[in-house]
Amino acid sequence: MLNPKPTSKFIYITIVILISLNFLIISTVSEDSDDIEDLIALDEEQDEQSSQKPSSEAEVLTKAQRIVLELNNDNSQKSIDGNEYVFVLGYAPWDVRSAELMPRFAEAAGSLNELNTPVLMAKIDAERYPKVASNLGVKGYPTLLLFVNGTSQPYTGGFSSEEIVIWVRKKSGTPIMRINSIDEANDFLKKHSMYAVGLFDKFEGPNYGEFVKAATTDNEIQFVETCTSQIASILFQDVKSTNPFLGIVKNEPERYTSFEDAFEKDKILQFLNDNKFPLVTFLTEVNSVKVYASDKLQVVYVFAEAYEFQKLLELFQNAARKFKSKIMYVFVDIKDDNLAKPFLTLFGLEDSEYTLVTAFDYKTGAKYLLESDPTPANIEEFGSGLLKGTLPSFYKSQAIPNNKDEDILTVVGKTFDDVVLSSSKNILLEIHTPWCLNCETTTKQVEKLAKHFKGLENLVFAKIDASVNEHPKLEVEDYPTLLFYPVTDKSNPINLPTKSSSKDLAILINKYLKDSAHDEQPVTKDEL
Ligand SMILES: *[C@@H]1O[C@H](CO)[C@@H](O)[C@H](O)[C@H]1NC(C)=O
Numbered sequence: 016m017l018n019p020k021p022t023s024k025f026i027y028i029t030i031v032i033l034i035s036l037n038f039l040i041i042s043t044v045s046e047d048s049d050d051i052e053d054l055i056a057l058d059e060e061q062d063e064q065s066s067q068k069p070s071s072e073a074e075v076l077t078k079a080q081r082i083v084l085e086l087n088n089d090n091s092q093k094s095i096d097g098n099e100y101v102f103v104l105g106y107a108p109w110d111v112r113s114a115e116l117m118p119r120f121a122e123a124a125g126s127l128n129e130l131n132t133p134v135l136m137a138k139i140d141a142e143r144y145p146k147v148a149s150n151l152g153v154k155g156y157p158t159l160l161l162f163v164n165g166t167s168q169p170y171t172g173g174f175s176s177e178e179i180v181i182w183v184r185k186k187s188g189t190p191i192m193r194i195n196s197i198d199e200a201n202d203f204l205k206k207h208s209m210y211a212v213g214l215f216d217k218f219e220g221p222n223y224g225e226f227v228k229a230a231t232t233d234n235e236i237q238f239v240e241t242c243t244s245q246i247a248s249i250l251f252q253d254v255k256s257t258n259p260f261l262g263i264v265k266n267e268p269e270r271y272t273s274f275e276d277a278f279e280k281d282k283i284l285q286f287l288n289d290n291k292f293p294l295v296t297f298l299t300e301v302n303s304v305k306v307y308a309s310d311k312l313q314v315v316y317v318f319a320e321a322y323e324f325q326k327l328l329e330l331f332q333n334a335a336r337k338f339k340s341k342i343m344y345v346f347v348d349i350k351d352d353n354l355a356k357p358f359l360t361l362f363g364l365e366d367s368e369y370t371l372v373t374a375f376d377y378k379t380g381a382k383y384l385l386e387s388d389p390t391p392a393n394i395e396e397f398g399s400g401l402l403k404g405t406l407p408s409f410y411k412s413q414a415i416p417n418n419k420d421e422d423i424l425t426v427v428g429k430t431f432d433d434v435v436l437s438s439s440k441n442i443l444l445e446i447h448t449p450w451c452l453n454c455e456t457t458t459k460q461v462e463k464l465a466k467h468f469k470g471l472e473n474l475v476f477a478k479i480d481a482s483v484n485e486h487p488k489l490e491v492e493d494y495p496t497l498l499f500y501p502v503t504d505k506s507n508p509i510n511l512p513t514k515s516s517s518k519d520l521a522i523l524i525n526k527y528l529k530d531s532a533h534d535e536q537p538v539t540k541d542e543l
Contacts, residue, residue, distance in 0.1 A: 081366040082461050084122045084528035086139040089145045100134040101162040105153030107142045113157040114245075116174065119160075127523055130180070134161075134187050135267040161186055167201040172236045181237050183447045190230035191238040193218075200249040203239060208266035210237040211287060214247040215259045222259045229283035235305065236263070238286055239360040261286075267293040268332060289340035294332040298354050313401050316358060317389075318349040319370035327370070330391050338398045339487040363411035365481050373409075374401050377509065384409040422465040424477040425474060430488040433478060441531055442500040443524060444508070445478040451494035460517050461497070467521060473502065499524065501531035 086094060086103070094221070095101050103122050106113035117138075124136040141148035141156065150159055152167050159170035161183065171206055172182030191213075194200050203210075211233075213226050218240065222317035237498050239249050247254045251262045261274040263285065276282045288310060295317075298306055314464045317324065317331060324346050335344040349368065359365040362373060362384060372385035374397065383406045387393045400406040412428025426434045427446065435442050445461045447454040458478070465476040481491060488506075497511035497520075511523055 017414075035423050079469060082128055082136060083121055084135060084137040086137050086147060086151075087144055091139065091144075091151065094135060094137055095151070095162050095165055097164075099164055100183075102134050102136050103153075103158075103160045103162065103167075103182055104138040104152060105141045105148050105151065105156065105158035105160070107156045108140060109142075116157045119174065119176040119179065122176035123183070123518060124485055126176065126180045127183060130184065130189075131182055132180075132187060132189060134183055148411075163187075171358045172303070173235055173305055177253065178235055182234055185231055185233070190227060191240050194239050194241045194246055194250070197246060197249060197279070200241075200246045204249070207237055209264060209291075210239055210250075211261065211263050212247060212254075213238065213240045213259065213261050214244060214254060215240065215242050225278045225280045225283060226259070226261065228280040229287070230279065233287060235286060236291060259271040263287060263290045265290075265293055268543070269294050292343060294335035295328060295344045295346055296340075298345050300353070303354065306343075306345060311341070311345055313341065313374065314343045314345060314377070315372065315374045315398065315401065316345045316347055317370070317372050318347050318355055318367070320350060321348050323370055324348075327389055330389065330394050333391065334394045334398050338402065341402055342398055343458070360483065361411075362409060363413070372397065373407070376401065379404075381406075381408045383407070408487070410487065411483055412485070413480070413483050419517040422476060423461065424467060424475060426477045426479040426484070428484040429484050431479070431484070431489060436488065439502060440475045441473055441502045441528060442498075442505075443476050443511075444475065444498045444500065445476075446481050446489070446491050446494060446496040446498065447463065447478060448480060448482040448494045450482070452497045457495040457497065457513050459521065463517050464520060464524070467517075468524070473532065499527045501527060503531045 049085070055124075080474070082116070083104075084090070084094060104113075104116065106117065120138070127134055127136065139148050139151060139153060141158075142155050150471055152158075153264070160167040161170065163186070170182065172178050192203065194203060211230070211355045213223075215223050215226070217223070225239070226238075237248060241250070242256060247260065251260075251264060251273075254260055255273060256264065261279060263272050263274075263286070264270060265272075272461070274283065276286065292306075292309065294531075296306055297301065298316075315331075315334075317327070319327065327347075331344050331346070335342070347358065349355050349359075349371070358373070359367060360372070361382060364371060370389065372389050374383040374385075374396070375381070376383075383397070383401065385393060385397045397406065410428045415427060415430055416425045418424045424434055435444060443461070443464070445457060447458060461476060461478065468474055468476070479489070481489070481494065495513050497513055498508035499511055500508045511520060511529060
């Protein structure tokens with residue numbers, strides 16, 4: 016069933032013409048929605064033709080129509096019910112991500128059609144046909160759903176057209192491409208740089224069964240199979256003559272990796288998972304979802320300018336080889352704001368222009384920064400420290416401020432220990448962020464309170480901007496937060512209600528001051 020070529024030249028030419036026509040239709044639909052009615056009429060005409068006379072001409076029409084069908088109130092249910100496999104893109108015309116995905120979806124539709132994949136590719140304008148879209152299960156934009164005999168499953172593949180093709184074929188009965196000749200193998204190599212290859216005596220038996228199961232379960236890797244070692248050796252250099260053989264091929268220095276374990280679905284999938292990413296992954300908009308979804312819980316992210324990173328690439332590849340299947344290494348172009356900024360903000364280093372080597376441990380939520388130069392030894396030590404859990408966690412901090420003559424001390428990450436935890440005073444700490452809604456009101460209240468309590472020896476007012484300062488003992492979810500740290504027990508700060516009046520706050524503070532100084536007569540002020 017693979018790549019069956021149309022037998023007559025006439026059919027072939029007709030397909031080409033119809034494919035081009037359909038692509039034209041796809042582009043006009045989005046530009047001029049008034050034409051949609053006509054297009055639907057055309058679609059239905061074709062439908063009738065194909066059902067009336069099952070001639071080869073009608074088959075060709077059906078095939079071409081199978082590129083991307085625009086669903087609407089009338090044809091939606093019929094399309095889902097009448098086809099074993101329907102792959103639906105739910106979109107909104109104004110949605111940017113839909114707009115990005117649509118050409119890739121159309122390209123995938125073209126490839127799937129060329130490969131004779133029996134899937135109806137369809138799209139639904141969820142704004143124009145909200146009811147149809149909601150019945151189909153389209154909840155956001157863009158949404159991709161595969162209907163198998165009327166039951167939908169969510170899309171779990173990548174977002175390049177190649178990845179869409181691989182996923183759809185996997186889930187619609189063609190999880191593996193069979194390579195039958197040397198020509199086919201060379202042809203395949205021209206189009207694919209990453210794949211899993213299996214060599215079997217016969218396409219049957221338990222080992223082969225596990226291979227097929229793995230191919231179907233996996234969501235993103237193209238599987239190929241052959242029963243000739245000569246063909247296998249084109250696809251995988253130095254293929255071992257062990258039969259069966261399984262290997263993964265990638266377009267990078269670590270090009271060929273062979274599977275050395277027992278042929279069991281889960282072991283095969285684990286092997287692919289451990290080996291599918293290159294030694295160092297270059298983060299892009301397209302692969303980001305896949306990278307973030309990786310099951311590797313310890314990730315080293317390197318932020319640098321692309322040309323700077325070229326000089327470091329080999330060092331990181333060596334480290335990645337050493338910590339393979341444990342740590343994932345990712346390069347992010349520091350100039351790419353969309354990708355780099357969200358990470359750099361976590362370190363308070365969003366304006367950095369220099370190479371930064373960072374790491375995340377998603378098991379513990381800790382983040383790390385390599386503070387020494389990225390030499391081979393330091394990079395390796397950083398990796399082994401990350402694995403052993405011996406690296407010091409990184410906490411954001413502003414520079415240490417000069418608090419001279421201030422009524423309210425500014426605390427930063429680095430001074431939190433000194434000013435708050437180990438000081439011999441009671442501390443009233445305001446935790447704020449620049450964006451929080453009620454922070455300004457609270458800040459004004461705290462200023463008023465600081466004035467009111469001024470001169471009181473055992474009470475210090477302080478504030479910290481939690482957007483740029485962190486401390487392991489400061490875990491706050493809401494802003495603003497007011498915490499009273501009693502001198503007698505700094506590890507159990509008391510939460511003050513930020514919605515209270517200044518007067519009520521003053522009363523509370525007095526009470527806590529009294530509580531924390533049983534033996535001393537506290538100096539208090541009761542009126543504000
Ligand atoms: C879909 O339904 C048809 C007819 O009942 C059946 O032959 C086919 O195996 C079903 N396909 C899948 C993938 O379950």
